[in-house]
Amino acid sequence: MARTPFIDKNGIKRGAWSEDEDNKLRAYVENFGHPNWRQLPKYAGLMRCGKSCRLRWMNYLRPGLQKGNYSLEEEELIIKLHKELGNRWSTIAANLTGRSDNDVKNHWHAHLKKRARLTNINSSTSTKQLTESSQSQSEQSCKLSEHNDQAGYDMKELPISASAHLVDTSCLLEVSSSDLSKLYNGIDWIEEDHIFRSLEQLSSINSLEEQLPDSFCWTSPIDNFQTEPLDNIWTQPFDNFWTQPFF
DNA sequence: AAAAAAATCAACCGCCATTCA
DNA sequence: CTGAATGGCGGTTGATTTTTT
Numbered sequence: 677m678a679r680t681p682f683i684d685k686n687g688i689k690r691g692a693w694s695e696d697e698d699n700k701l702r703a704y705v706e707n708f709g710h711p712n713w714r715q716l717p718k719y720a721g722l723m724r725c726g727k728s729c730r731l732r733w734m735n736y737l738r739p740g741l742q743k744g745n746y747s748l749e750e751e752e753l754i755i756k757l758h759k760e761l762g763n764r765w766s767t768i769a770a771n772l773t774g775r776s777d778n779d780v781k782n783h784w785h786a787h788l789k790k791r792a793r794l795t796n797i798n799s800s801t802s803t804k805q806l807t808e809s810s811q812s813q814s815e816q817s818c819k820l821s822e823h824n825d826q827a828g829y830d831m832k833e834l835p836i837s838a839s840a841h842l843v844d845t846s847c848l849l850e851v852s853s854s855d856l857s858k859l860y861n862g863i864d865w866i867e868e869d870h871i872f873r874s875l876e877q878l879s880s881i882n883s884l885e886e887q888l889p890d891s892f893c894w895t896s897p898i899d900n901f902q903t904e905p906l907d908n909i910w911t912q913p914f915d916n917f918w919t920q921p922f923f
Numbered sequence: 924a925a926a927a928a929a930a931t932c933a934a935c936c937g938c939c940a941t942t943c944a
Numbered sequence: 945c946t947g948a949a950t951g952g953c954g955g956t957t958g959a960t961t962t963t964t965t
Contacts, residue, residue, distance in 0.1 A: 735932095777954080779933095
């Protein structure tokens with residue numbers, strides 16, 4: 677993951693930090709603070725440049741930092757703030773406890789970008805409606821075919837069906853067709869390359885739950901699903917499937 | 924089992940704003 | 945005012961790990 681450590685032509689160490697370096701930096705900052713990052717490595721006994729020390733402290737060593745395991749609430753907040761603020765990562769990170777701007781930025785690019793795009797695609801069905809739909813469990817209908825993916829998200833795996841019903845707040849759409857109900861968790865579902873097929877009776881949902889992302893929010897109206905790889909699904913007959921355009 | 928592709932994420936780079944001599 | 949020093953920010957990279965083929 678990290679870059680291979682090396683000494684540059686000025687005698688400055690670069691690349692991944694060793695545990696020993698971490699300890700030196702941590703010990704120094706905890707005792708003396710960081711009034712001057714450029715001077716710090718000299719006094720802390722580090723061969724790093726000040727910039728590297730600052731980065732290491734801010735993104736990794738700083739107390740109270742939280743790594744990984746973003747909650748659904750955090751992810752939704754990031755998406756919301758990004759929509760309002762754009763790529764102002766430090767401002768966005770400041771609204772989350774224990775997250776560095778670098779970490780938030782990485783998480784955005786790795787996990788949230790596509791989901792946010794779908795949220796935009798679904799903007800004709802507002803967040804308000806999404807919430808109301810979830811609370812009342814009434815079905816809010818929207819035409820998938822009306823959605824225009826201006827952001828260029830690759831929707832190649834999604835068939836267009838007659839209608840879609842929002843069923844909860846975590847980008848879940850229940851897609852209905854004449855003889856088959858399918859469910860997908862927006863982007864996460866596509867990333868997983870699975871389709872969630874509704875079955876009338878299913879003894880267990882364990883296998884599905886294991887494959888869902890941590891952020892997945894299970895909702896009561898959909899009790900029984902099983903997963904199948906997309907390839908399996910697409911080889912099976914499907915009403916109007918091949919005549920319907922993709923989006 | 925092996926190779927290729929994708930994902931991950933720590934660290935780097937260049938630029939900008941502010942401070943200060 | 946000017947310019948150097950500094951902290952901070954956002955875009956990007958790339959080594960390693962994980963997943964897929």
